[in-house]
Amino acid sequence: VGCGSDASSERMLYLRATVAYDGTDYHGFQVQADQRTVQGTLEDALAAVTQQRVRVIGAGRTDSGVHALGQVVSFRAHWRHSVHDLHRALNAVLPGDTVVWSLSEAGEGFHPRFSARSRCYRYTIWNHCVRNPLLRRTSHWVFEPLLVGAMEDAAGLLVGEHDFATFGSPPQGENTVRRVFRATWTRQGNELRLDIEANAFLYRMVRSIVGTLVQVGKGELSVAAFGELLAAADRSLAGPTAPANGLSLEAVHY
């Protein structure tokens, strides 16, 4: 087939990749015309390396500005070398803000979104009177002192199966019930991090939860009132949506 390629030894591979990216300069994960997206960048890298138009499917469609350390994608491609070689070749052509963390063959039944049992997100707040220029791309600055104990108590109310309609809308009009496995705040110096894991998330759910938990932290909303907002299952009751830059998709579990 030209260029010295040995068509006879090519195989159609079904692959699964864990992908990390700095979302700052992306217009989100999903391909959009005339916008730089993670999906488009991965598909361009695959085209450059494999000489094929390859469609990439992701576990979660992260918004514009949202980062990932553990996004999971799948794709099919003809490739006659090793998976390790493909991994190296992809990272050699991907831009500095994006990398394939790991690459392996996937079972035929695998689907990055539908096979996922849970997603883990982390939201990072820089909580200090002065902003931090070295964390500006990866954290949300809150200068007011925060009542972390109250934020922890309120986050605890999220755990379990609930109708989360207050904190987000479903992608396609489905139901708004989700199961949160954990939602915990940790403080390290002036950084506050929410780690939240759920079977799935509604659109902008983590950012809406964080914006409302920050209201609790500022003393503008009691823990009990936060519980009532959750129970009301009314989108109009949520606090502000926290900015995208603090959010990262940390892992997807299968």
Place this chain on the structure above:
Amino acid sequence: VGCGSDASSERMLYLRATVAYDGTDYHGFQVQADQRTVQGTLEDALAAVTQQRVRVIGAGRTDSGVHALGQVVSFRAHWRHSVHDLHRALNAVLPGDTVVWSLSEAGEGFHPRFSARSRCYRYTIWNHCVRNPLLRRTSHWVFEPLLVGAMEDAAGLLVGEHDFATFGSPPQGENTVRRVFRATWTRQGNELRLDIEANAFLYRMVRSIVGTLVQVGKGELSVAAFGELLAAADRSLAGPTAPANGLSLEAVHY
């Protein structure tokens, strides 16, 4: 004097500021024609806020791409409001990659460079087979496994008063003897950090030391050979200079 300013209550203040910046988009600290520099950016902010041309003096002239959490600068300015107001006004006009961490009045004898007793630098290495897009601005990627124990032993040889001519040149042909108070590596996950404190540093000294310590970590240079390089006081013997992006001026002590 126009604009409602009350000249009678203006005072000439002598101020000391701790400054943090992401050095990625700077051509170093020191003013250069037609280049974006930290000093120039601070002076522009002071001009915008105080309506005066103010000269800023820094403790250390960090190179292009080098970061700071604890750079110290001083300047004199006429100001009729509080120091707190000046602090807030400066941070309001400074760009996102630069901030005044703290601001206070300085004693008349204070000089950011000459009064300094010691400087603390941190060098961060991302040590993993795959690069990390979220740390690409603030760490140097080394994909080979590193012998951290050997790097620690070699770093220990730096402590004390030595002629560091192997690892840098003096700013103005002075002597090359410096006193290193500590030089320790710590590992946190895949991040390796060298914290090094000295009374003063030669030009590019930390990056030259790190480049040579990485050779020790790769097993290309023994700890004993590292000690011989140091003792030789010969600039031509140093390993490669590690990239600027891993380096940060953490603090200056007075």
